[in-house]
Amino acid sequence: MAAIRWGIIGCGDVTEVKSGPAFNKVPNSELVAVMRRDAEKAKDYASRHNVPKWYSDADKLINDPDISAIYIATPPSSHEEYALAS
Numbered sequence: 001m002a003a004i005r006w007g008i009i010g011c012g013d014v015t016e017v018k019s020g021p022a023f024n025k026v027p028n029s030e031l032v033a034v035m036r037r038d039a040e041k042a043k044d045y046a047s048r049h050n051v052p053k054w055y056s057d058a059d060k061l062i063n064d065p066d067i068s069a070i071y072i073a074t075p076p077s078s079h080e081e082y083a084l085a086s
Contacts (some may be wrong), residue, residue: 007033007067009082010056010074011045019071020049035061062086 006023008015011034023031033053036042045056055061062070062085072082 002068003030004026005030005032005066005068007031007035007064007070009035009061009070009072011036011042012073015071015073016045019073020045023071031065031067033061033064056075058085083085 006024006029008020008031011020015034020031020034023029031049031051033054033055034046034049034051035058036045037056039054039056042054042056045051050080053064055064055067061067061070062082070086072078074082
């Protein structure tokens with residue numbers, strides 16, 4: 001089975017302990033990129049969680065060829081926009 005290479009759009013407080021760390025604990029799954037509009041916060045999150053890539057632009061994460069699945073962790077009001085874009 002090929003590994004699922006995840007990207008997270010909206011790496012905020014919920015992904016710190018709930019979902020973010022889990023991606024690397026599941027067999028054939030790894031977190032390879034995160035996105036947050038605040039570039040410094042995205043970079044900090046990636047650094048603390050050993051995520052190789054970070055973005056402050058959702059389109060760049062969505063179009064990253066290394067990502068095979070995207071977890072949308074933004075407020076529910078923006079889920080549809082990001083789901084349709086990916």
